[in-house]
Amino acid sequence: DIQLTQSPSFLSASVGDRVTITCRASQGISTFLAWYQQKPGRVPNLLISGASTLQSGVPSRFSGSGSGTEFTLTISNLQPEDFATYFCQQLNTYPTFGGGTKVEIK
Amino acid sequence: EVQLVQTGAEVKEPGESLKISCQGSGYSFNTYWIGWVRQRPGEGLELVGLVYGGDSDTRYSPSFRGQVTMSADKSVSAAYLQWTGLEASDSAIYFCARVSRLGGVNGVGAFDVWGQGTMVTVSS
Numbered sequence: 001d002i003q004l005t006q007s008p009s010f011l012s013a014s015v016g017d018r019v020t021i022t023c024r025a026s027q028g029i030s031t032f033l034a035w036y037q038q039k040p041g042r043v044p045n046l047l048i049s050g051a052s053t054l055q056s057g058v059p060s061r062f063s064g065s066g067s068g069t070e071f072t073l074t075i076s077n078l079q080p081e082d083f084a085t086y087f088c089q090q091l092n093t094y095p096t097f098g099g100g101t102k103v104e105i106k
Numbered sequence: 107e108v109q110l111v112q113t114g115a116e117v118k119e120p121g122e123s124l125k126i127s128c129q130g131s132g133y134s135f136n137t138y139w140i141g142w143v144r145q146r147p148g149e150g151l152e153l154v155g156l157v158y159g160g161d162s163d164t165r166y167s168p169s170f171r172g173q174v175t176m177s178a179d180k181s182v183s184a185a186y187l188q189w190t191g192l193e194a195s196d197s198a199i200y201f202c203a204r205v206s207r208l209g210g211v212n213g214v215g216a217f218d219v220w221g222q223g224t225m226v227t228v229s230s
Contacts, residue, residue, distance in 0.1 A: 001168070034209060034216035036151075043201065043223060044143075044151065049216040050209030087151055089217070091210035094165065095141070097151040 002026050002090050004098035012106040017078045021101045023071045023088035032092040035064055035073045038100075039084045047086075048073065078103075108132040110140075110202050110221035117227045118192050125188035126224045128202030135183035136160035139205035141217055142176060142187050146198045156205060156214065157185050192228045199223045 003026040013019050023033065031051035036044040046055050048064040051071055061076045075082055083105055088098040113126040128140060142154035155166040157176040164176050178185045185202055201224075203217035210216065 032210055036217075038151075043220040044203075044217070045220075046216050046218050049206075049218075053209065055218070089151075091215055093211070094167070095153055095156075095210075095214065097153065100150040 002029060002093055002096055004088055004090055004096060006086075006088055006098040006101050008101060009099060010102045010104070012104050013078055014106045015078055015080060019075045019078055019082075019103060021073045021086055021088075021103075023066075023073070023098050025069045025071075025090055025092075028068045029090045029092035031067045032090060033064075033066070033071050034089045034091060035062075036087045036089065037082075037084045038087065044087065075103075080105075108204065108219045110204060110219055112200075112202060112221040112224045115225040115227070117229070119230050120193055120228055122192050122228075123188070123190050124192055124226065125186055126200060126226070128185040128187075128221050130159070130183045130185070130204070133204070135178075136180040139214060140178065140185040141203045141205050142174075142185075143201040143203060143217075144170075144198045145201065145223075154187065154200070159183070159185065192226075194228050197226060197228045199225050 005024045033051045035048040038044040052064045063074045085100045085102045087100045111129045136159045139156045144152045154170045157178045162178045175188045202221040204219040206215045206218040208215040
């Protein structure tokens with residue numbers, strides 16, 4: 001199985017900040033990586049597929065990059081509605097999820 | 107509109123059986139995989155497995171193989187997840203999700219539409 005390690009697992013930030021979350025794969029997965037946002041008590045929402053393709057309706061302050069084993073999700077100009085938990089998921093082989101990164105208000 | 111609607115919350119005792127459902131609408135159910143995802147309270151997302159809407163082909167995650175059974179019925183556009191002997195450790199929210207072809211390999215891409223989740227509580 002391909003393991004995904006997200007870092008940090010928790011981060012505290014302020015509205016307006018630029019936030020970067022990293023997802024590392026245990027072996028190369030090209031760009032077969034997706035990012036999800038989950039707010040408390042809500043269903044996960046697909047933000048990005050193919051490592052960098054923003055889904056329709058997702059604000060442009062979200063961006064994804066990377067290939068191979070290292071990927072990043074960046075949120076520029078953090079907004080109040082962005083405080084949530086973010087998960088990466090690899091799709092190179094049988095899908096697996098990263099452990100998640102919780103973004104909280106500083 | 108593409109939708110997945112799941113069974114309501116269930117409360118069961120240890121050892122009991124349970125089958126929960128995921129009803130698809132607004133798309134060709136028989137041409138997509140459905141993923142089942144477990145989320146225990148305060149924890150992350152774990153893929154239980156994938157079931158194909160067209161022929162009920164299944165792929166189980168190693169830690170769930172033999173613990174649950176997935177199936178699908180294309181005649182009613184529904185996928186199912188069942189247990190024959192529930193344990194307290196099965197208590198969780200179970201989501202179903204449509205497996206898109208976005209950014210994946212061999213037709214297994216990102217999970218683009220999610221059901222609302224079914225909370226399963228196993229307690230004596």
